[in-house]
Amino acid sequence: xxxxxxxxxxxxxxxxxxxxxxxxxxxxxxxxxxxxxxxxxxxxxxxxxxxxxxxxxxxxxxxxxxxxxxxxxxxxxxxxxxxxxxxxxxxxxxxxxxxxxxxxxxxxxxxxxxxxxxxxxxxxxxxxxxxxxxxxxxxxxxxxxxxxxxxxxxxxxxxxxxxxxxxxxxxxxxxxxxxxxxxxxxxxxxxxxxxxxxxxxxxxxxxxxxxxxxxxxxxxxxxxxxxxxxxxxxxxxxxxxxxxxxxxxxxxxxxxxxxxxxxxxxxxxxxxxxxxxxxxxxxxxxxxxxxxxxxxxxxxxxxxxxxxxxxxxxxxxxxxxxxxxxxxxxxxxxxxxxxxxxxxxxxxxxxxxxxxxxxxxxxxxxxxxxxxxxxxxxxxxxxxxxxxxxxxxxxx
Ligand SMILES: *Cc1c(COP(=O)(O)O)cnc(C)c1O
Numbered sequence: 001x002x003x004x005x006x007x008x009x010x011x012x013x014x015x016x017x018x019x020x021x022x023x024x025x026x027x028x029x030x031x032x033x034x035x036x037x038x039x040x041x042x043x044x045x046x047x048x049x050x051x052x053x054x055x056x057x058x059x060x061x062x063x064x065x066x067x068x069x070x071x072x073x074x075x076x077x078x079x080x081x082x083x084x085x086x087x088x089x090x091x092x093x094x095x096x097x098x099x100x101x102x103x104x105x106x107x108x109x110x111x112x113x114x115x116x117x118x119x120x121x122x123x124x125x126x127x128x129x130x131x132x133x134x135x136x137x138x139x140x141x142x143x144x145x146x147x148x149x150x151x152x153x154x155x156x157x158x159x160x161x162x163x164x165x166x167x168x169x170x171x172x173x174x175x176x177x178x179x180x181x182x183x184x185x186x187x188x189x190x191x192x193x194x195x196x197x198x199x200x201x202x203x204x205x206x207x208x209x210x211x212x213x214x215x216x217x218x219x220x221x222x223x224x225x226x227x228x229x230x231x232x233x234x235x236x237x238x239x240x241x242x243x244x245x246x247x248x249x250x251x252x253x254x255x256x257x258x259x260x261x262x263x264x265x266x267x268x269x270x271x272x273x274x275x276x277x278x279x280x281x282x283x284x285x286x287x288x289x290x291x292x293x294x295x296x297x298x299x300x301x302x303x304x305x306x307x308x309x310x311x312x313x314x315x316x317x318x319x320x321x322x323x324x325x326x327x328x329x330x331x332x333x334x335x336x337x338x339x340x341x342x343x344x345x346x347x348x349x350x351x352x353x354x355x356x357x358x359x360x361x362x363x364x365x366x367x368x369x370x371x372x373x374x375x376x377x378x379x380x381x382x383x384x385x386x387x388x389x390x391x392x393x394x395x396x
Contacts, residue, residue: 007196010319013312015195017282021175024182029197031102036204041097048093049208052126053082055090057209059216059373068343071363072226072370076346077213079237079377084119086349086378087206087237092119092188094205096127099186106130106185110174112139112167113303114146115378116190121155131155134174136166143303146382164297167307171281191234192311195282199239199311206240213373214244226366227252230375231355232325233269233304235311237377246322254362255314256354258300259327265290269298270327271310272318280309286318301330301390302350302383328354334390336360337380349378350386 007013015025035041049055058081062074079087092109099107107129111117117133124131133150137159140147150157163169171194178187192202210228217225228245230238232255245251260268265288268274275286278293288296288308298308317323328336336356341347348356352375359374366372380387 007200009313009316011277012283012285012315013196013199014284015282016279016284017175017195018179020179021182021195021282024178025195025197027102028098032098032197032201035098035101041101045094045097048097049090053089053093055082055208056212056216057081059213059220062344064343065340069360069363071368072366072372074359074363075217075225075371075373076376077209077241077373079209079375080346080348080352080379084115084122085381086115086119087209087240088116088119088190089122090208090240091190091202091205091236092116092123095186095188095201096123096129099129099188100127102186104184104186106132106181107188108132108134108174108177108185109188109190110134110167110170111190112136112170112306113382114139114143114150115304115382117150117155117157118146120188120190121150121153124155125153132177133157134160134170134177136164136170137161138165139167139170139303143382166297168295175281191236191307192239192313193234193281193283193285193309199283199313202236203239203243203313206236207243209237209240209375210242210244213241217371217373221371224248224251225373226370227254227362227372228375229254229256229355229359229362229372231256231305231351231377232272232310232314233258233307233351234309235314237375239311239313241375242317242323246317253323254358255323255325256328256358257325258302258305258354259329259332260299260301261330265296267299268327269300269305269307271308272314272325273327275310283312285309285312286315301333301386302354304349304351305354326358328357332357334387337383337387341380346376347380347384348376349380350383352377352380
C-alpha cells in the first residue's frame with residue numbers, strides 16, 4: 001500500500017492501491033496534467049462532446065413541475081439527452097482520448113447497471129479500441145438489455161461471480177486486470193472514485209455539466225440559481241454539476257443518496273448518512289461497514305446508486321457542510337419516477353428520481369421566485385421493466 005500526499009480532499013482521497021499499480025497511476029497523472037493544459041487536447045475533447053455526444057445538453061424550464069410543486073422555479077439539466085442516455089459518456093470519451101494519447105489500444109471498465117459499460121463500449125467502438133467490461137454475474141442477469149447492447153457494440157463482457165457478484169466485485173476484478181496489463185491497457189473508472197488521480201480526472205470530465213448549466217442559466221436569468229440538486233452514487237454526475245458552483249456561497253447545494261429499504265446494514269446505499277471512514281478501491285472515504293470494519297453489501301432500487309462507498313470529495317464536502325446530503329428511500333424514488341413521467345413527460349432514470357424527490361421539498365422550502373436546477377443524470381428506459389415489477393408487487 002503506497003500513500004501519496006497528493007489527491008486529497010481534506011482527510012479523504014489519496015492513493016491506497018497495490019504497489020503494482022503505482023507506475024500506471026503515475027503515468028496517468030503526468031499524461032493527464034500535460035493534456036489538461038493542451039489546447040489541442042481540449043479542442044479534440046470539445047469536438048467529440050459536441051459532434052458525438054450532442055453537447056451542450058439543454059437546460060429546460062420545467063413549467064408544469066414548477067406549478068405542480070408550487071414552490072421555486074424548476075430547471076432541468078438534460079444529461080438524459082446525451083448519446084447513450086446518461087452523463088457517463090462525458091467521462092468515457094475523455095478517458096478514451098487519454099488512452100489514445102498514452103498509446104494504449106485496450107480499454108477496460110467496471111459496470112453495475114450497465115450504463116458505464118455501455119458508454120465505454122460505445123467509445124471503444126468509435127475509437128477502434130479493444131474493450132472488455134467487467135460486470136457482476138447478478139447484474140448481467142438484472143440488466144440484460146445493457147449487457148446485450150455492450151456485446152452488440154463489439155465489447156467483451158467478463159461476468160464476475162465472486163462475493164455478491166455486483167459492482168464492488170466487478171470493480172475489484174477490473175483493477176486486477178489493469179495491474180496485470182498496464183502496458184497495453186487503460187482502466188476507464190466510471191465514477192469519481194478510486195485512487196488518485198481518478199476522482200479528479202472523472203470530476204474534470206464531468207464538470208462540463210456544471211459549467212454549461214452556469215452559462216445557460218446566467219444567459220436566461222442574468223443571475224445564479226438559488227439551489228442545485230443531483231443524485232449521488234459514486235458521485236460523478238453530482239461532482240460534475242457541483243464543481244462550477246462550490247465557490248458561489250449563495251448557491252445551496254444538495255445531494256440525494258439511496259436510502260433503500262431502511263436504516264439497517266444491507267438495506268441501503270446511504271454512505272454519507274450511515275458510513276464510516278475506511279478504505280475501498282484505493283481511496284480513503286466514507287464506506288458502509290459493520291462494527292468489525294467489514295464492508296456491508298449496499299442496496300438500492302437503482303443499480304447505479306448501489307455502491308458501498310462514495311467519491312472522496314463528497315465525503316469532504318459533507319464534512320465541511322458545503323453540501324447537504326439527504327437520503328431517499330426506494331419507495332420515494334418510485335413515487336418521483338412516476339410523478340416526473342406524468343407531469344413533465346420525461347421518464348427519468350431511477351437514480352435521477354432520487355434527486356427529484358428531495359428537489360420537491362427543497363423547492364417548497366425555497367418558495368416562489370427562487371430557482372432550483374436538477375441534474376437529470378439519465379433517462380429511465382432501462383428501468384421500465386423493474387418499475388413495472390415493483391408496482392406489481394405493491395398491488396398484491
Ligand atoms: C451511473 C448513474 C448514476 C450514479 O453515478 P454517479 O457517479 O453517482 O453519477 C446516476 N444516474 C445515472 C443515470 C447513472 O447512469
